[in-house]
Amino acid sequence: MKKQVSLHYEFLKGLWEIHPIFKQALGLCPTLAVTVSAINGLAMGLATTFVLIFSSVIISSIRKIVPNQVRIATFILIISTFVTIVDLVMKAKFPELSKALGPFIPLIVVNCLILGRAEAFASKNKIFRSFLDALGNGTGFLLALVVLGSIRELLGTRCIFGFQILPDGFSTWMVMILPAGAFLTLGLLLGFANAYTKWKKEKSEKEILITN
Amino acid sequence: MKKILQIILVLTFTASISGFVLSSVNKWARPFIEENRIRAISQAIFLVQSEGKKYEKLNIGELDAYKVFDENNNSIGFAVVHQGNGFQGPIKLIFGINEELNRIKSIEILEQVETPGLGTLITEDDFKNRFKNLNAQSIIKIVKGKKPSNDYEVQAITGATISSKAVVEIINDAIAKLKKHNGIEK
Numbered sequence: 001m002k003k004q005v006s007l008h009y010e011f012l013k014g015l016w017e018i019h020p021i022f023k024q025a026l027g028l029c030p031t032l033a034v035t036v037s038a039i040n041g042l043a044m045g046l047a048t049t050f051v052l053i054f055s056s057v058i059i060s061s062i063r064k065i066v067p068n069q070v071r072i073a074t075f076i077l078i079i080s081t082f083v084t085i086v087d088l089v090m091k092a093k094f095p096e097l098s099k100a101l102g103p104f105i106p107l108i109v110v111n112c113l114i115l116g117r118a119e120a121f122a123s124k125n126k127i128f129r130s131f132l133d134a135l136g137n138g139t140g141f142l143l144a145l146v147v148l149g150s151i152r153e154l155l156g157t158r159c160i161f162g163f164q165i166l167p168d169g170f171s172t173w174m175v176m177i178l179p180a181g182a183f184l185t186l187g188l189l190l191g192f193a194n195a196y197t198k199w200k201k202e203k204s205e206k207e208i209l210i211t212n
Numbered sequence: 213m214k215k216i217l218q219i220i221l222v223l224t225f226t227a228s229i230s231g232f233v234l235s236s237v238n239k240w241a242r243p244f245i246e247e248n249r250i251r252a253i254s255q256a257i258f259l260v261q262s263e264g265k266k267y268e269k270l271n272i273g274e275l276d277a278y279k280v281f282d283e284n285n286n287s288i289g290f291a292v293v294h295q296g297n298g299f300q301g302p303i304k305l306i307f308g309i310n311e312e313l314n315r316i317k318s319i320e321i322l323e324q325v326e327t328p329g330l331g332t333l334i335t336e337d338d339f340k341n342r343f344k345n346l347n348a349q350s351i352i353k354i355v356k357g358k359k360p361s362n363d364y365e366v367q368a369i370t371g372a373t374i375s376s377k378a379v380v381e382i383i384n385d386a387i388a389k390l391k392k393h394n395g396i397e398k
Binding site for chain 1: 327
């Protein structure tokens, strides 16, 4: 029998415990490619979260009637429907952003974060839990993209969200807005996340020893 | 047998719903997308032909050219959208040129995927201003590492010679095609 976890944990786990980027290392392609600026990261995060939430809810609601053999095909169909909606809406209402993100919006279809959550969670859980899980994972993804985009934009252009933060005397790090900067930043962030997890684990083990 | 039927039904059902939803969204979005496209073009045209108030599309095979008119309906020249190969991918640009096709008014880069920080300097005013009032009687030439000494020369960006050259070549190509069409041979 599976242990039932509390509802707020379904949401919170996506922010750290099973964080899509730092813990599951899913959806790294868009993470690396679009985060040249904070606004791009925000737009990509919002688009992905939207698709993730809606496809999780729909997949969860039809989980009992979808035959096992065609479940992947059905999931992809549902996901791509929402991605196309996002793509069309962005082209119609936010042409500038749509141009900046280029082919990465249609490529959300193959973002393994979305199919991963559909397969691992939404296809096995009730609608509301799937919604919370998608919301949590989407928020975690969004935050990571904004942080990554902000760091790269700050060091590469002295700005965050287009507002200048660093003085003109600061010489910009060209590498940060090149693809290499994405790998460096993501690698360092992943390293910090792992170091923190390790430190916390050791600390709690020590506490157990002391209390015993 | 029952399983197969279920597979067919579920897939058909999801696919038809998805098709229906997408066609409705598309129907709603189409006019906005078209409007954005036209606005982007007219904005670009009036940017390179600053006195322009009206324009009409010319029918020149592969060349995307527009004849531009001022407020008194006098023709003041052309605006041409053209693209070619840059350093990492295609560069798409628009430029304004006078009626006689011998003086460039200004240029604007529409799309590029050049190296950030180097090739992307072609989108900055500093580079674009080098094309203002350029003599386009014969072909435009690119010079490296020194100030241009003739009015048909453009100085390349240091570290982005290929991108600078690509811009010049695209413009030369477009002017040649336009001249051919207008019957002005060099």
